[in-house]
Amino acid sequence: MAATTETVRRVKIRPNYDHVAWKWMRYSALLLIPLVWFHVILQDVIVGVHAMDLNYVAERWANVAWRIYDAALLGFAMAHGINGVRQVANDFIKGERARVVVSWLLFIFWLVITGIGAVALVAGVRQNFPLN
Amino acid sequence: MSTLKTTLTGYTGYRGREGHYAFLLHRLTGLGTVLFLAIHVVDIALVYIYPEGFGDVLKLYQSTLFGIGEIGLVFCVFFHGINGLRIAYFDMFKPGGWEIAKQRNSTRITLIGTLILWLPATFFMLRNILIHNFGLFGG
Numbered sequence: 001m002a003a004t005t006e007t008v009r010r011v012k013i014r015p016n017y018d019h020v021a022w023k024w025m026r027y028s029a030l031l032l033i034p035l036v037w038f039h040v041i042l043q044d045v046i047v048g049v050h051a052m053d054l055n056y057v058a059e060r061w062a063n064v065a066w067r068i069y070d071a072a073l074l075g076f077a078m079a080h081g082i083n084g085v086r087q088v089a090n091d092f093i094k095g096e097r098a099r100v101v102v103s104w105l106l107f108i109f110w111l112v113i114t115g116i117g118a119v120a121l122v123a124g125v126r127q128n129f130p131l132n
Numbered sequence: 133m134s135t136l137k138t139t140l141t142g143y144t145g146y147r148g149r150e151g152h153y154a155f156l157l158h159r160l161t162g163l164g165t166v167l168f169l170a171i172h173v174v175d176i177a178l179v180y181i182y183p184e185g186f187g188d189v190l191k192l193y194q195s196t197l198f199g200i201g202e203i204g205l206v207f208c209v210f211f212h213g214i215n216g217l218r219i220a221y222f223d224m225f226k227p228g229g230w231e232i233a234k235q236r237n238s239t240r241i242t243l244i245g246t247l248i249l250w251l252p253a254t255f256f257m258l259r260n261i262l263i264h265n266f267g268l269f270g271g
Binding site (some may be wrong): 045046058074084109123125 | 134135139143159162163165166169170173174176177178179180181183186187190194198199202205206209210213216217220256257259260263264
């Protein structure tokens with residue numbers, strides 16, 4: 001009986017953009033489950049929208065830990081969501097050019113929304129002086 | 133345009149039952165959540181950009197219509213999370229789970245898990261709406 005030999009050749013493939021994006025969908029997903037679930041249960045179920053006003057946000061953001069928490073939410077959720085939209089859109093768009101255009105539009109949309117959120121998160125609640 | 137039709141026909145025409153429904157629900161709940169998220173970031177940013185208008189936005193959120201939407205949103209968040217865990221688990225540890233019969237079972241477990249989280253949350257959110265918008269339970 002002829003002996004067979006098996007050679008395992010390991011090839012390092014340079015990950016492309018979609019490979020990295022896919023990995024980050026997983027990483028952000030694992031982070032978002034505790035982050036988003038806790039946020040939703042706290043704000044929608046325990047506190048409830050009826051108990052909220054400008055003061056509620058100001059008091060919450062007076063604690064820097066909540067701002068960091070919200071920054072993590074903003075960063076990971078928005079990126080995860082927009083990349084998800086891109087994946088769905090690629091299901092419907094076949095042309096390479098159209099895909100590039102849609103990807104860029106989504107990227108700009110992500111940048112604008114995240115920018116707006118980041119500005120508010122850093123600047124905080126704008127209070128009119130003198131305070132009453 | 134034909135691509136749109138082909139994809140939509142595939143989305144609706146494929147009769148894969150539970151595994152297929154889980155795929156569709158995952159997309160719908162994801163799109164629903166990200167749509168709300170984009171609006172939500174902007175409305176919270178009003179506390180800095182236009183604090184005078186923040187109260188009006190909150191009034192909108194406190195309306196019954198938005199309250200029902202909020203209950204739907206919470207379903208989206210819970211389902212998307214649990215189904216995402218199911219997908220990641222099968223991908224990384226148990227590729228055999230993608231088998232059709234096993235998909236059926238795991239999709240049902242995903243839905244039951246979603247309901248276990250969602251129904252109590254719905255109870256409290258509905259109670260909030262009834263108290264504040266309808267004056268029930270001593271509101």
